[in-house]
Structures are given as C-alpha cells and as structure tokens.
Amino acid sequence: MGLDTAFFAATAAEAEQRYVEFGNAITRYRGDRNKVTANHRNVSRLSPAIRHRLITEFEVIDRTLTNHAFGQVEKFVQEVAWRLYWKGWLSLRPQIWRDFLDDLAELQHGWATDRIDAIVAGQTSIEVMGYFARELVETGYLHNHARMWFAGWWVHVERLPWQLGADFFYRHLLDADAASNTLSWRWVAGLQTRGKSYLPRRSNLEKYLADGILASHGGGLEQLNNPRAMIADEDELIRSREITRPFLTQSSHEPRQQSKRFGLIVHREDLKPEAGPLQHAKPDSVLVLDHRSQGEQAGDSSCKLAWITTAQTDTLKRLTNYYDTAQVSLGGFLPIDQQIRDWCSEQQIDQVSVMRPEVGPLADALTATFDELSGHVTVCWVDRPEDLEARQLATGGFFGFWKKYEKLLRQRNRAG
Numbered sequence: 001m002g003l004d005t006a007f008f009a010a011t012a013a014e015a016e017q018r019y020v021e022f023g024n025a026i027t028r029y030r031g032d033r034n035k036v037t038a039n040h041r042n043v044s045r046l047s048p049a050i051r052h053r054l055i056t057e058f059e060v061i062d063r064t065l066t067n068h069a070f071g072q073v074e075k076f077v078q079e080v081a082w083r084l085y086w087k088g089w090l091s092l093r094p095q096i097w098r099d100f101l102d103d104l105a106e107l108q109h110g111w112a113t114d115r116i117d118a119i120v121a122g123q124t125s126i127e128v129m130g131y132f133a134r135e136l137v138e139t140g141y142l143h144n145h146a147r148m149w150f151a152g153w154w155v156h157v158e159r160l161p162w163q164l165g166a167d168f169f170y171r172h173l174l175d176a177d178a179a180s181n182t183l184s185w186r187w188v189a190g191l192q193t194r195g196k197s198y199l200p201r202r203s204n205l206e207k208y209l210a211d212g213i214l215a216s217h218g219g220g221l222e223q224l225n226n227p228r229a230m231i232a233d234e235d236e237l238i239r240s241r242e243i244t245r246p247f248l249t250q251s252s253h254e255p256r257q258q259s260k261r262f263g264l265i266v267h268r269e270d271l272k273p274e275a276g277p278l279q280h281a282k283p284d285s286v287l288v289l290d291h292r293s294q295g296e297q298a299g300d301s302s303c304k305l306a307w308i309t310t311a312q313t314d315t316l317k318r319l320t321n322y323y324d325t326a327q328v329s330l331g332g333f334l335p336i337d338q339q340i341r342d343w344c345s346e347q348q349i350d351q352v353s354v355m356r357p358e359v360g361p362l363a364d365a366l367t368a369t370f371d372e373l374s375g376h377v378t379v380c381w382v383d384r385p386e387d388l389e390a391r392q393l394a395t396g397g398f399f400g401f402w403k404k405y406e407k408l409l410r411q412r413n414r415a416g
C-alpha cells in the first residue's frame with residue numbers, strides 16, 4: 001500500500017502538525033472528502049489522534065471555527081461532531097455494546113471462519129474489497145467511504161453477520177472506537193435508522209474511487225450492479241433505541257485530600273489530561289497505562305500495537321515534564337488490573353482520578369478493577385464538560401443532535 005503507521009500522527013506534536021497542514025486545505029474538504037485515493041490527501045487522517053485524544057475534538061472544532069467562517073468549514077466540523085454524537089448515543093444505551101459482545105461470542109464459534117480468513121487475506125471475488133481488506137490490515141486505516149463500501153458488501157452481498165465485520169475492523173483500525181465502529185456497522189446493516197441501510201453500488205464506486213485503484217483492482221464490480229438489502233430486524237431496531245442509562249453520575253476532579261496519597265491514571269482514551277479538567281491536579285504519582293499487554297485489547301493487530309506504543313511513550317514524556325513534582329511511570333507489561341493494583345500498592349495510593357472512558361472494553365476493564373479495589377482506593381471518574389454537553393444532546397438521530405450542537409457552537413464562536 002505504500003503507507004505505514006508513521007503516516008498517522010502518533011504524538012501530540014505530530015497531531016498538531018497534521019492539523020496545521022490539513023488546515024491549509026480544509027476549505028476543499030466539503031467537495032473532495034468522499035473521493036478515495038491511495039494517499040488519502042482529501043481527508044485529515046487525524047482520526048487515530050483524535051480517537052485517543054492526542055488532540056481533542058474540541059480543540060479541532062474551536063481552532064477550525066476561529067480560523068474560518070462557519071459556512072466554509074461546516075462539513076468538516078459536522079464530521080468531527082459525528083464522533084461525539086456516536087459516543088453520546090452509545091453512552092445512553094450501553095446495552096447495545098453488551099449485546100454486541102454476547103452476539104460476537106456466539107458467532108465466533110466457527111461461523112464462516114474459512115470465508116472470513118480468505119477475506120482478511122484479501123481473497124475476494126470483487127477485487128477491490130480484497131484491496132480494502134489488505135489496506136486495513138497493512139496500514140490500520142480505511143477512508144470513510146471505503147469503510148462504507150466494504151461493510152455494505154460484507155452485510156448485503158456476502159451476507160455475513162455485521163458483528164464479525166465490526167470485530168475485524170475493531171482489531172485492525174488505529175482509530176478503533178466502540179461507538180463509531182459498532183454503530184456505523186449497525187447503520188450499514190439497517191439497525192440504526194428505520195428503512196435505511198447502506199448498499200454499495202458499482203456506479204458510486206466508479207464515481208468516487210481513484211482511477212489508479214480501479215484500473216488495477218476493478219474485477220468483479222458487476223456484482224454490485226444491483227445489490228439487494230438484507231432485511232433488518234425491526235424489533236431489534238425499536239428495542240435498541242431505548243435509553244437505559246439517561247444520567248451518568250457526574251463527577252469533576254476532586255482536590256486531593258491531605259491525608260491521602262493521590263494518583264492520576266492516564267489511559268488510551270484520553271492521552272492529554274494536561275489539557276482539560278486535570279490540568280491543575282497535583283498528583284503524588286501518575287500511572288500511564290501500558291496498552292500493549294492485550295488484556296482488554298486482545299486480538300489487536302501488530303500495526304495497532306506499534307501505534308499505541310509510540311503514543312503512550314510520547315504521553316509518558318509529556319507528562320513527566322508537565323506533572324514535574326509527581327512520580328510519572330508507565331505500567332508494566334501486565335493486564336490493566338494488575339498494573340493498577342501494583343502501582344497503588346507500590347506508591348501507597350488511596351485516592352485516584354481518571355478520565356472517564358466511554359462505553360467499550362476499557363471502561364469494562366477499569367470499572368471491574370475499581371470495583372475490586374473499593375474499600376482501599378477512592379476513585380473519581382472525571383468528565384470533560386464538553387463531553388457532558390454533547391452527550392445529553394444525543395438522544396435521537398444525528399440531524400436533531402446537529403441542530404442543537406451547531407447552535408451551541410455558533411453561540412460560543414460569537415461570544416469568543
């Protein structure tokens with residue numbers, strides 16, 4: 001493919017540089033973003049950095065709106081807001097994540113293993129789908145339009161369970177995100193919006209895919225002349241809209257208690273605690289979790305592990321400078337619960353603040369760990385106020401969300 005993980009910003013400084021470079025061309029985004037080329041120059045390629053918050057959605061949105069008129073960059077800002085929307089939507093309905101994990105556990109018992117192995121190896125009757133599968137495995141990235149084509153083909157043409165496709169993506173995407181990934185696959189399969197699923201069509205691929213890729217991987221496209229949608233389960237669609245967790249216990253960073261040893265835990269969902277509610281914290285100790293030991297991330301690709309290694313090393317360096325009176329360390333090459341238990345015991349920590357992870361495997365792992373430690377360690381889950389603001393607007397469809405969020409952004413922009 002000619003790309004490697006270095007192609008995707010993996011440090012805060014690289015994310016900053018990528019944003020600045022992309023900013024020069026941002027007004028072309030609206031017209032060009034759907035065109036898929038081999039070098040992905042039409043899109044920002046910031047998603048791994050934003051997903052792990054080496055640069056936050058809010059920094060990107062605020063800076064974009066400070067430098068450009070709203071109308072010129074609305075499409076880009078709207079796309080960044082999609083991530084906030086999906087996170088908010090899933091946060092209000094965490095059972096969807098549980099159901100996904102249960103379905104996956106059942107399906108993984110031998111379902112279509114040979115067919116899926118062949119696809120992952122790039123052996124497909126529509127050649128370009130094999131090209132996308134290889135691109136994902138080799139680089140950890142796919143353009144949004146390619147993700148839609150591939151997922152639509154998987155569900156509606158290959159008629160494979162969407163959950164297995166979502167799992168394939170999750171294990172390989174550098175930007176893997178329980179909310180964006182699970183809910184986008186559900187949307188393609190027709191489970192998010194009544195009467196709407198996503199069908200990959202030959203005419204659409206031929207219009208938006210670069211000529212060079214089509215010329216060398218165009219075989220079999222006639223199979224997409226007239227694809228027919230799988231019928232979505234209507235009951236599942238209705239059931240899944242239900243809000244089951246309307247209110248999170250909101251907590252902000254609590255000042256350290258004099259009698260306690262106070263620590264911060266930093267994880268891959270928010271690698272920039274120095275820009276946010278924890279910026280004035282005075283911890284005795286900071287633990288940057290090591291995400292390579294594959295506990296809650298079992299099955300991650302080597303590409304993804306390489307990216308996270310760079311990102312967490314960068315975070316360790318930055319935080320050693322920033323929290324200069326604290327002992328800052330990287331966890332051992334151990335499951336996350338073990339890293340936390342060892343650190344609490346070695347550093348005699350009994351009060352912890354941690355940025356709240358979104359619904360997904362990390363939240364599951366951290367919640368279980370602190371449940372076990374309750375009685376010994378007090379934990380404070382810290383939310384960015386901007387996340388709380390967006391989350392409460394994600395009760396219905398995206399365009400209802402956007403109407404309210406856009407108004408809020410415009411007001412803030414005027415006031416700023």
Ligand SMILES: Cc1cc2nc3c(=O)[nH]c(=O)nc-3n(C[C@H](O)[C@H](O)[C@H](O)COP(=O)(O)OP(=O)(O)OC[C@H]3O[C@@H](n4cnc5c(N)ncnc54)[C@H](O)[C@@H]3O)c2cc1C
Pocket residue numbers: 033043044045046047048050051079080081082083086142143144145147148151169170173175176177178180181182184185188
């Ligand atoms: C089936 C499927 C699975 C997906 N899985 C993931 C996933 O696991 N993680 C993930 O981050 N995105 C996922 N997406 C959304 C989207 O494809 C990526 O966020 C986007 O391709 C990122 O590339 P970029 O930074 O170059 O995007 P740009 O076009 O430059 O967009 C700028 C930023 O906006 C956000 N963004 C753009 N489009 C979307 C979108 N549709 N949903 C949410 N955020 C968006 C990202 O933060 C992105 O960095 C998925 C989409 C589909 C169709």
